[in-house]
Amino acid sequence: MAASRSSRTTSVTRHREVAARVTELLGRVAITRRADDKRGFDHGTFVPLYVVYPDAEVPLLQLSLQADYDPEAHLAVGRALAPLRDEGVLILGSGLSYHNLRALGPEGAEPSRRFDGWLTETLCDQPPDERTRRLIAWEQAPAARLCHPSEDHLIPLMVAVGAAEHDHGTRTYHEDTMNRSITVSSYRFGALA
Numbered sequence: 767m768a769a770s771r772s773s774r775t776t777s778v779t780r781h782r783e784v785a786a787r788v789t790e791l792l793g794r795v796a797i798t799r800r801a802d803d804k805r806g807f808d809h810g811t812f813v814p815l816y817v818v819y820p821d822a823e824v825p826l827l828q829l830s831l832q833a834d835y836d837p838e839a840h841l842a843v844g845r846a847l848a849p850l851r852d853e854g855v856l857i858l859g860s861g862l863s864y865h866n867l868r869a870l871g872p873e874g875a876e877p878s879r880r881f882d883g884w885l886t887e888t889l890c891d892q893p894p895d896e897r898t899r900r901l902i903a904w905e906q907a908p909a910a911r912l913c914h915p916s917e918d919h920l921i922p923l924m925v926a927v928g929a930a931e932h933d934h935g936t937r938t939y940h941e942d943t944m945n946r947s948i949t950v951s952s953y954r955f956g957a958l959a
Contacts, residue, residue: 781825784855788827788847795846810860810922829925835917837902837924844928851929851956859926863950865919866912875947877909882940882949884908889927889935889953897935901927923953930955 785801792799806812811828832839847857863885864878884907888900901924904910904917914920927935933956942949 840924859922
């Protein structure tokens, strides 16, 4: 079923409101920002949200990662955007807890299990200050660079954690048979509404 014209107009209006609010919140803490309404959505944004909202009846705003992948900077972006959570905006960090395309078979089994265990302990069992400290130093985690040769699939998590910095983490999805060997998990922060 296609979204009606009036719901699309409402969605576009809400999209612009959210975009303006994001720009305002990031500006308050002097985070560099630039709107680009011509750029399409990354597959990490488009694919999961298309599955959930195939009619595109919700406003959607995508943030780009900072080129240096600095965990502290992305935690700061999340902190700046935290007020959006109380304004009915879902902050989603799309990625994967394991992303080494060259080791998706049996050679990735043990590294992915070790990193996933560390990540779950960090996100779900640590107090906020320790969780933040561990995420900033994520490269020191067991098998970190084997699981994330490039951290582009991990850094979106930092924004989500920054936005929910004092909320408890919960693992919402876990699989240890992806490609017959890879362990992956997903997490949420705070209570479900």
